[in-house]
Amino acid sequence: MNSSDDLIQKCLIDWRIKFYEYTRFKDIELIGEGGHGKVYRATHKNNEITVALKSFKSNNVTIKEIVNELKLHCKVDMHSNIIRLHGATKNEDQPNLSSLNYMFVLEYADSGTLRSYLRNHFNYLSWNDKINFALQIASAIKSLHAEDIIHRDLHSNNILIHQKNPQSFEGSRNENRTFIFNKKSDVYSVGVLLWELSSGYPPFKDDVKPYQLASLIVDIKNGVRETHIEGTPSEYIKIYSECWQHNPDSRPDIQQVFLGLKNLITNNKQSINRIAQDSNTLETHGSTRNSLFISDSTEGILMQNTSSSLLN
Numbered sequence: 047m048n049s050s051d052d053l054i055q056k057c058l059i060d061w062r063i064k065f066y067e068y069t070r071f072k073d074i075e076l077i078g079e080g081g082h083g084k085v086y087r088a089t090h091k092n093n094e095i096t097v098a099l100k101s102f103k104s105n106n107v108t109i110k111e112i113v114n115e116l117k118l119h120c121k122v123d124m125h126s127n128i129i130r131l132h133g134a135t136k137n138e139d140q141p142n143l144s145s146l147n148y149m150f151v152l153e154y155a156d157s158g159t160l161r162s163y164l165r166n167h168f169n170y171l172s173w174n175d176k177i178n179f180a181l182q183i184a185s186a187i188k189s190l191h192a193e194d195i196i197h198r199d200l201h202s203n204n205i206l207i208h209q210k211n212p213q214s215f216e217g218s219r220n221e222n223r224t225f226i227f228n229k230k231s232d233v234y235s236v237g238v239l240l241w242e243l244s245s246g247y248p249p250f251k252d253d254v255k256p257y258q259l260a261s262l263i264v265d266i267k268n269g270v271r272e273t274h275i276e277g278t279p280s281e282y283i284k285i286y287s288e289c290w291q292h293n294p295d296s297r298p299d300i301q302q303v304f305l306g307l308k309n310l311i312t313n314n315k316q317s318i319n320r321i322a323q324d325s326n327t328l329e330t331h332g333s334t335r336n337s338l339f340i341s342d343s344t345e346g347i348l349m350q351n352t353s354s355s356l357l358n
């Protein structure tokens with residue numbers, strides 16, 4: 047055992063993180079790769095639960111960063127919209143590698159990233175679904191900020207969908223970034239995500255050819271923003287426009303964003319009830335009305351971890 051092993055093992059003990067024997071996993075299959083290393087899907091032999099195993103490339107990540115990421119996961123592990131850390135494992139099949147053959151054992155999200163989900167399913171989403179997704183994102187960031195954790199890298203490829211519920215899953219590991227990030231930077235990113243939920247695609251998607259990138263960045267710094275998508279509820283526009291204000295001090299905090307979205311859902315439900323009542327009244331007078339403009343699927347937030355309704 048080397049000193050890196052010692053550090054990780056100490057962290058597992060201190061933070062009461064469960065260790066799983068690597069041999070207890072079967073059907074291990076590569077499903078993705080990010081800056082830090084590869085991600086595999088696997089099934090635990092005892093209980094048939096599917097998990098994600100996240101590995102680390104020794105060149106790209108330091109032990110300190112891995113230990114920090116473990117601690118971050120532990121701090122926010124209670125939130126249903128943040129991918130749960132089940133524990134850690136170690137791939138002993140590769141004894142020549144450094145201790146970075148440790149892997150995280152994570153909750154598995156079954157429906158890909160938010161960006162790909164929007165690409166494939168946008169036309170099937172009601173406004174209620176979109177606001178519901180927005181609320182879940184705000185709720186996850188609210189719980190990070192409550193622990194004074196800043197995400198710093200929030201975008202639709204960092205949010206995974208599990209049975210239709212978005213789970214924001216990555217605390218940022220990059221401590222050496224040049225930019226200074228604060229909670230209001232996350233709020234800006236939430237504003238951009240809310241716009242993406244209204245459009246189905248990331249901002250300025252047609253303007254980001256390499257030769258246009260530099261001028262686009264200057265434009266954005268000068269306050270240029272995407273145009274609103276027709277049909278977007280005005281209260282929703284107000285929320286994301288406040289989030290992406292140029293001056294960070296003018297942006298709301300995440301709690302305010304969360305409450306704004308929650309009110310929007312409550313108001314929509316009241317509209318639905320009103321329409322349903324109108325509809326009943328009309329039916330008793332011999333006419334029919336099929337005009338529910340928002341499907342009532344907000345239970346997704348309440349029914350986390352059930353097969354029909356959950357949100358990375």
Ligand SMILES: Nc1ncnc2c1ncn2[C@@H]1O[C@H](COP(=O)(O)OP(=O)(O)OP(=O)(O)O)[C@@H](O)[C@H]1O
Nearest residue numbers: 077078079080081082083085098129152153154155
């Ligand atoms: N818990 C998970 N469940 C299902 N798929 C996952 C999970 N974690 C990661 N993936 C898949 O693996 C891909 C890469 O994940 P990773 O965490 O490396 O993303 P990244 O944010 O691009 O990387 P980094 O944070 O290192 O820059 C994801 O885009 C996703 O498709």
